[in-house]
Amino acid sequence: MLAAIRKLVVQVDEIRIEMGRVVEPATRRALAMAVIANPFAGRYSDDLEPLSAIGEELGQLLGAKCVAALGIQPEQAQSYGKAAIVGEGGELEHAAAILHPRLGATLRREVSSGAALVPSSKKMGGLGTAIDVPLGHKDAAFVRSHFDAIEARISDAPRANEIVVAIAVTDSGRPLARVGGLQAQEIIGKDGLR
């Protein structure tokens, strides 16, 4: 592993009833998080390539953890998202270096496809900082029923020299989604949008 991982956290959130109505099948969202050492804490570096290499590795590791936690086949994954919280010894660009250049490619392999952008969020933070990880349909970003977010938070991270990296994968959209728009069964899934 390139990443020096201190801790891994995996959560599954299953919603069976919403507003008094049974959700059938239940919606399930998995969240996998890694707490890693930030190799660039406390110093400026022009070259952030080592963080992109770590991102590539974590796309695979955390993507696989989500799919395993849901107990599904990769092709059954429906939406995804990613986020990072950089401890105060680092800079926001460190989150960008992990999340954007290469993480998406390995994550997409773990969920078998993914024409759509992997929606993301990032921030600086301290211990217990929460971040809302955006979720979007993996094959068509305009699928309205799958616009969602899941909150990620680790009570004892990030320390100043750490970064929390989070990936979320679902096998469903929102519970009781009913505000129209593009439906999942209508998508073509080629251009990433529809």
Next chain:
Amino acid sequence: MDIRRIFSHAEEIFHEFGPPPTIPLRRGAAVAVIRNPYAGRFVANIAPLMDELKPLGLELAHRLLAALKSEPKDIQGYGKAAIVGAAGELEHGALWHAPGGYAMREVLGWKGEATAAVSGQPGNALAIVPSTKKVGAPGTTIDVPLTHINASYVRSHLDAIEVRVPGAPAADEVVYILAMSCGPRIHERLGGLRAEHIDKWDGQK
């Protein structure tokens, strides 16, 4: 009983800035968000819900073992907790003591009160399951205490795990929690009673 949501949380801790042990520490929690049937009013006789909660205790215990990729023999520490939504009262959290605690102990190998204070090891999960409870808003955190499953005084296993369910409990909900760990604190080094020196088998030492 309306189970609205099931939430699981599993951690693998590799180190906390000290020498990494050969086996990472696994610990976690399984959580049910249920509708509080007693929300919004005082109900004198709430005890019947304890029986209804028994199957939930068993389900959460099994879910937690699965989330930790563990078998009962792997579990070394445990705890439980409840967070009651704003339209409920603390006593609704106390409903979890018997069904949550006994269900988890049963799954981990407890053989019943009759075996207590028998010389030698009469099954497993002999120790009281430590607990916390509170009334809280959606997203409230609770620290769930953890102690060794066979002897509460084992110092290396005195720990706590923070649990929080984003969005729960709503005012008319209760969050019931079971927590387990597969080992002691990651860099435990403060002596005291060791797990391998438990000899009274009375749940304490």
